[in-house]
Amino acid sequence: MEATKKAQSIRIDTANDILTFIQILENDLDAIASAKNICDILEDKHKIPIYGMTPANNNYWGYETHIRLPISKIDGLKPISTQPAVLEFSIKLIADSNKFNDQYCDPFIYLEFNILTIGYCSSKEMIHSLHLDRHPDNSHSNDPHPKYHFQFGGRKLEEKITEYGQGMFFDTPRMMHHPMDFILGMDFILSNYYSDIWNNLHNSNHEYNSLIGKYQDIVMKPYFNSMANHWNIRTPFEHRDWNTQDICPQVVTRP
């Protein structure tokens, strides 16, 4: 099966942007070079992503990657004697080319986004895990899940931690957060964990800013459009392009 022409167009543009982005960051973080596998995936029009039990659909496109970045300093790290070592970022996303780059619709149909940080304290491996997930459509959970939410902990934490000390770890709260693709994800990681690099890029690299702006328009704007429009439009939730209650289960109908 071959991607549709429209999907091919999106794929190759995205691959080009991501390659440019990686080349900008490579100078400061050479470990990011392994993310070039994203371009290989996107450029192969026969690689149609699938998820769950849904049948292959050649309108769908996506990518996944896993990078390991060295990290030596984290703000407010406790226990104090912990030496940070690696920040692992993995992302898998799938989008529908018919809905992508529409300023009102959810840009993705699947997102898995993990930040796992590893450090060492008295030769013990210390773990911190954070992930941004997209709650599947038509899912039947009792708890309200914002469509895109950040969650601390999760499976990776459970797999690696054996002693919890005095810390408590649970699945809630699920904090709503706008979706992020690879580019926005790296920008998020840089601003939080490598702020010197982030500041330098923001102040001196034109293409970095152009790329962030472009993907904020595509990936962030629909999310915030839906939130903002909640106070502007009065169509019932289920008739809006992107149901604001999906994004933020807390919102209630306004008079």
Add this chain to the structure above:
Amino acid sequence: MSNNYIFIDDQSDISSITRRLSEFGNVNITPVPIKTFNDMITYISTNITDIDGVILDLRLDEVPIAGTQSIAQYKAPAIAQELRTLSAESDPNKRHLKDLPIVLCSTDENIKAIYKDENASHNLFDIRFLKKDTDNFELISKQLLCLIEGYKVITDNQDNMSSILSIEESYLDKNLISKFKDQNRILTHNIAQIILKDLIFSTGLLIDKNMLIAKLGIDLSVSEDADALISNVFHRAKYQGVFSNGWDRWWLPKIIEIFKQITDVSLVQVDAKIRVEKLVENTPYKKLQVAAPIENNLSNRFWTYCQGYKAETGEIRPLDPLEGFKIVKGREHLSWHEYEYISFDALRNRLGRTKGIKLHSSEEERYRLKKEAIEGVENGGN
């Protein structure tokens, strides 16, 4: 300070060239007829105190050596390599020659026939110029002079980059610094090559006037104040290091700094419309207009210009690199370099094709898909 070049050529008619180059008072050029290789090296060694630079014709094997029936069995790169190796000689018992500028001068046809595609010889020469380029001989003579002066400064300053480039190291890319400092021995011609090829003749840390215009987002054809703006507002960013008298360049990090100082806005964060607005607001130069995107392009986040238009018509048409297509570059791309781009419009109209502008092979598919999409719309297709 003497500024003497010798010009080695097998042809006998070069005295008109050497005379014309010498008449501007910058350098003095003496023609030297072809000899056997051994005699040539001996001649240069013997006269080295009076020689500050060497110009070589590319082909030296067409006219017989004076007094003989035989032609020389070598061409310019062979002499250039021997001279470079002699300048590197560190055994005190062996012959050593001072490091000096080596320049290639030839015709278009010869350069295409034996030099252009032969990569091994490209690092031997500092600059090259064409015999027929007489209109530019005054500029070339100035460049020849500044090569001699630059070589002296480099030799005196060794790995002191900030003296050689006349800028604080904090502005420089770490890989560039490594190139200077991580060498076992500092050889002047190596440093000269880095500065000429990887800084002056590339876009990145140093940019030329056209690139500066494009980054400011200005339409040069309708902005009368553009030159005055650059001379007066951005003069602090002008490159003053070695070879700067021969080539006008500006430090991009300093341009960004100055722009922020006078407008309080970051050049790399805003689009061209805002850049030009802010320049008009904050400087006495009001006759500045923002450039329009090239046909079929939408963005005015210009950061480069279309090499197709430049090669074909000489026009500088600013371009957003995200909308552009990479072209093949002659030189190796290093971490502080920017790529060169061609616009979709120029590609479609084959601009620059005959002038050597070639689409990078990795971009062919992307161009093809965009062309299909646009032509689909134009033909009223689905």
